[in-house]
Amino acid sequence: MSVAQESRAIAASKPHGPVWPDGADRWVLALLIGGFALLYGPAYVDLSQTVWATDEQGHGPIILVVTAWLLYTRRHELAALPSNPVPWLGWPLLIAALVLYSFGRSQDIIMFAIGSQIVLLVALLLLFHGQRGLRLLWFPLFFLLFMVPLPEALVASVTAPLKSAVSAVASSLLYQIGYPVGRSGVIMTVGPYQLLVADACAGLNSMFTLEALGMLYMNLMKYTNPTRNVILALLLVPTAFAANIVRVMILVLVTYHFGDEAGQGFVHGFAGMVLFMVALALMLVLDKVLGLFLPAHKAAK
Numbered sequence: 001m002s003v004a005q006e007s008r009a010i011a012a013s014k015p016h017g018p019v020w021p022d023g024a025d026r027w028v029l030a031l032l033i034g035g036f037a038l039l040y041g042p043a044y045v046d047l048s049q050t051v052w053a054t055d056e057q058g059h060g061p062i063i064l065v066v067t068a069w070l071l072y073t074r075r076h077e078l079a080a081l082p083s084n085p086v087p088w089l090g091w092p093l094l095i096a097a098l099v100l101y102s103f104g105r106s107q108d109i110i111m112f113a114i115g116s117q118i119v120l121l122v123a124l125l126l127l128f129h130g131q132r133g134l135r136l137l138w139f140p141l142f143f144l145l146f147m148v149p150l151p152e153a154l155v156a157s158v159t160a161p162l163k164s165a166v167s168a169v170a171s172s173l174l175y176q177i178g179y180p181v182g183r184s185g186v187i188m189t190v191g192p193y194q195l196l197v198a199d200a201c202a203g204l205n206s207m208f209t210l211e212a213l214g215m216l217y218m219n220l221m222k223y224t225n226p227t228r229n230v231i232l233a234l235l236l237v238p239t240a241f242a243a244n245i246v247r248v249m250i251l252v253l254v255t256y257h258f259g260d261e262a263g264q265g266f267v268h269g270f271a272g273m274v275l276f277m278v279a280l281a282l283m284l285v286l287d288k289v290l291g292l293f294l295p296a297h298k299a300a301k
Contacts, residue, residue, distance in 0.1 A: 090126035
């Protein structure tokens, strides 16, 4: 057989398409996934019955599904990476993750129990693929941070001033266009109706969710200019605030024109969808405006 024929034979024998783990690697992968599910399954059940059941942090399941999708789309690239473990860092992180999880579950601190999975995944990547694996999957792991429940003390300290600001701006705008709107703290009066600006309308969690949406958008668009990305991320905070004002104004107008039942029924839930549609539209506008001044991709050296 000539050299050319031998080369063609070797090329023909190589598998085409994605690289999948085989043999013992598949068993290791199955054991890791099964162990992860057994370990964090009870924590996710608690999440679904407590935090995720509220309007304030109901975005958690969406973050989880998107993260799973991001990991799934990168599975072939991860499988193709050479094994270059970093045990001196991976094992301490693995132990720290298990300790954090145990402490969170035993003390009923859901933030520690759920947050420990990010440390655990980082440790496993370092133990199996080293820094290359971590560089490949850094964004899905970072995105998973948005699923970790916020501390109640932080939510309480930020929510109160946000509610006051949203209700003040919304009532002022409606009054300027001729509606009989009054305000006392976070209670708005329109005609014969009174509306309480709830925590879900305050903006903290919607800001958190919109930041996650913006990060996902920039990652999918493959923006590499850090300056532009940071500016867009910062601008998403006032964008979420503006979107919440629009949401409260819609609820006040619906209540005034159609009654309290309409304002607290289907339209109340639909206003949440309007919030994210408005926020998404504003984010796209900001992205286009930033594109006039800053390139989306960092110039190659």
